[in-house]
């Protein structure tokens with residue numbers, strides 16, 4: 791047996807396993823965060839609604855990649871479009887500095903506004919890069935999308951009542 795195809799099959803399988811793992815982690819961490827906290831400020835509410843919509847689009851993808859739902863070209867395409875459009879409005883939704891006890895936004899967003907906008911732009915680019923035309927395409931292009939979400943959260947999303955508990 792030739793070693794080359796075996797190796798490439800193996801590495802494909804490993805990539806698949808890694809991808810399923812990181813999707814699982816993503817869904818887990820975002821579920822932990824999806825509390826029913828009371829938000830009264832409409833600017834805060836609208837940025838959270840935006841983020842929740844992005845999460846819904848990613849769940850569409852992760853369900854297909856993990857085999858929980860069959861691949862469906864039309865819904866994959868719709869989810870990609872939704873993500874491109876949503877990530878494009880992140881700067882607009884966060885422009886006004888608004889804080890609430892139940893918001894997880896860190897004040898650094900407005901101190902490092904250029905960097906924040908840059909991360910939003912990277913997320914939009916990754917959304918455009920999503921290849922929704924096949925399951926293989928999704929497997930390859932969803933992990934960098936998730937990475938772009940995480941990268942911003944790591945820096946700009948804190949835990950609840952951070953200022954009080956730390």
Ligand code: HEC
Pocket residue numbers: 820823824825834837838841842844845848873880892893894895896899906907909910913935936938939940942943946947
């Ligand atoms: C440029 C930065 C940035 C990017 C990119 C980003 N987020 Fe967020 N996200 C935030 C911030 C900041 C918050 C906290 C907002 C708040 O609580 O006021 C947040 C909150 C969330 C929440 C929690 C909403 C809630 O119920 O409290 C989810 C879910 C979420 N983001 C999903 C995503 C997904 C999915 C992506 C990628 C497609 C993404 N985010 C990309 C900055 C970002």
